[in-house]
Amino acid sequence: MGVSTSAPDEGVPVVTVGFSPVNASPVQGWYDFAAAVRAAGADTRVRCVTGTAEELHRHGSVRRVVPRERLLDTALDPAREISAKDGQLIRLAEAAINGIDPVDVRRSYGFEQDFTFEAKPSGVTDRVHGTFGEDVAFDADKEQQS
Known part of the structure; x- marks a missing residue:
């Protein structure tokens, strides 16, 4: 490796x-x-x-x-997918990823789980749980209420 x-x-x-x-x-x-x-x-x-x-x-x-003429649009697809997701969870996931990568896997698992725990009391996990794996449009008004 x-x-x-x-x-x-x-x-x-x-x-x-x-x-x-x-x-x-x-x-x-x-x-x-x-x-x-x-x-x-x-x-x-x-x-x-x-x-x-x-x-x-x-x-x-x-x-x-993809062919060159579709390159920019295709390159933006992941950003569009991410931007359509819940902003609070994206921020937690980004913090978890940035924190787990450089450390021992056992320590990093616990670190990541802390972010999962943080998402629960805020209500964000209940809000998005039923939509997991679905394409859900981003609602800016709902995001600002969080």
Whole structure:
């Protein structure tokens, strides 16, 4: 697991991301990947650092491969999905993700559960529980009442 670099031929670095799509790459994995690509690009013997969208899609780091004319609209799809969700839960989820990634899995589980507990007394979990997995339009008036 992790990010590694090998050189099967002089001037041909191969950066391998060993995180499976099921578990996804942790935030540190993306930093490690970026550092490996920058290091490969800084090597004066290297003439090209590349990867196709199809390769990245196969490894799980690209969501969808589309023609160039659909790229912007498709790239905005995840943001649209997230913005349609309950804002309070999104903020809690973001705080949990940012806090759990760099620490031991046992400690991070408890950390994440604290956010789950925080959502319950506020009523937000009761409000969205029945809509889990559904496309629910964001209601700004309801968000401001929270």
